[in-house]
Amino acid sequence: MPLVTTTEMFKKAYDGGYAIGAFNVNNMEIVQGITEAAQELKAPLILQVSKGARAYANHTYLVKLVEAAVIECPDIPIALHLDHGPDFETCKSCIDGGFTSVMIDASSKPFQENIEITKQVVEYAHDHGVVVEAELGTLAGIEDDVKVAAHAASYTRPEEVEEFVTKTGCDSLAIAIGTSHGAYKFTAAQCTRNEKGILVPPPLRFDVLEEVSKRLPGFPIVLHGSSSVPQEFVKLINENGGNMPDAVGIPEEQLRHAAELSVCKINIDSDLRLAMTATIRQHFAEHPADFDPRQYLKPARAAIKAMVAHKIVDVLGCDHKA
Ligand code: G3H
Ligand code: 13P
Ligand code: ZN
Numbered sequence: 001m002p003l004v005t006t007t008e009m010f011k012k013a014y015d016g017g018y019a020i021g022a023f024n025v026n027n028m029e030i031v032q033g034i035t036e037a038a039q040e041l042k043a044p045l046i047l048q049v050s051k052g053a054r055a056y057a058n059h060t061y062l063v064k065l066v067e068a069a070v071i072e073c074p075d076i077p078i079a080l081h082l083d084h085g086p087d088f089e090t091c092k093s094c095i096d097g098g099f100t101s102v103m104i105d106a107s108s109k110p111f112q113e114n115i116e117i118t119k120q121v122v123e124y125a126h127d128h129g130v131v132v133e134a135e136l137g138t139l140a141g142i143e144d145d146v147k148v149a150a151h152a153a154s155y156t157r158p159e160e161v162e163e164f165v166t167k168t169g170c171d172s173l174a175i176a177i178g179t180s181h182g183a184y185k186f187t188a189a190q191c192t193r194n195e196k197g198i199l200v201p202p203p204l205r206f207d208v209l210e211e212v213s214k215r216l217p218g219f220p221i222v223l224h225g226s227s228s229v230p231q232e233f234v235k236l237i238n239e240n241g242g243n244m245p246d247a248v249g250i251p252e253e254q255l256r257h258a259a260e261l262s263v264c265k266i267n268i269d270s271d272l273r274l275a276m277t278a279t280i281r282q283h284f285a286e287h288p289a290d291f292d293p294r295q296y297l298k299p300a301r302a303a304i305k306a307m308v309a310h311k312i313v314d315v316l317g318c319d320h321k322a
Helices: 007-016 028-041 051-057 059-072 088-096 111-127 158-168 206-215 231-239 252-260 270-286 293-316
Strands: 020-024 045-050 078-085 101-104 131-136 141-143 146-148 172-175 221-223 263-268
Touching (some): 007 020, 020 078, 020 293, 028 059, 045 059, 088 101, 088 111, 111 131, 111 158, 172 206, 206 252, 263 270
Parallel strands (some): 020 045, 078 101, 101 131, 172 221, 221 263
C-alpha cells in the first residue's frame, strides 16, 4: 500500500488502547531495522525525519529510502512524518516533497503566535491531504539546535488545549507531561536510586494527561522524548570505551500505561542511537581488525530490529494491528 496519513492509525489506536511507534530515521540501516520489525509483527508504523536528518542525509535520499521500505513491507501502513518542523517553510517543503504528516513545533512561542503559525501550516497541509501534529508545553532536552534546560521546561496547561485545537484545526497534539529529549532526561538530583544504584526518574504527570483527554475526548495525543534509555545498552557502551554516566529514560511501564489512555503516538529516537552505538562499540572491541562497514552495520541493524520489536509488543501494544 502507498504511504498513508496517521488519521486511520490514530483512530484505531485510540479505540484499541495502544499507540503507534514514531521512530526517527537518518540512514538506510535504521530504516531497515525498524521496518523489518514492524513488517514481521504486522504493526502500523510512523517513520519520522527531523530537520537535522534532512540536513544530514538529504530530503530526497530519506524519502526514497522510506519509499523502498513501503515496497518491502506490503502488509503494514507506513506514514512519513516531519518531526519538529521549525517553521512554515520547512513544513511546506515536506508537504510538497511527499510527506503524509508534518509537525509544526511552535511550542516555544507565545500561545497566540503558536496558534497563528500552526493554523497556517494546517491550512496548507489539509489542502494537500497531509495531517498536522502541533505542540503545547515545553519539553526539556535537546532537539536540533534547540536546547531547553530542565528548569525552563513547562507542563502543558490543560485549560489551553480546547482553544488551541479548535482554533488551529490540528490533527494531533504533543503535550509535555514530564518526558524529555535525549539520553539524559533527568539530573541525578531529580531522581532517586534503586538498590542497584540505577537512577529512578520522577513519574510522568498522568493527572495532566487525564485532564487534557477529558477536554479533548477522542483526540490523539502525542508523547515526545519517550526513549527508555535501556540500561543494557548504556552498560555496553560504557564497557566498550564509551562515557555515558547516569543516562536515564522513561520507564517502559509508564509508556505502556500512556498508550492505553489517549496517547496514540510515542516518539523514539535516542533508544535507536543507543542500540546502534552499543552494538558497534562492542563489535569493534571484539573485532579490532574489522574495517568493512558491513561487518559492524549488520549487527547494529539487527539490534535496532530487536529493540523495535520489543517496543512494538511490550510498550506500544501495536503488534498485529496493521
Ligand atoms: O526530538 C528530536 C529527535 O530525537 C531528533 O533529533 O534533531 O538530532 O535529528 P535530531
Ligand atoms: P527521545 O530522545 O526520547 O528518543 O525522543 C525522540 C523524540 O521525541 C523525537 O521527536
Ligand atoms: Zn521530539
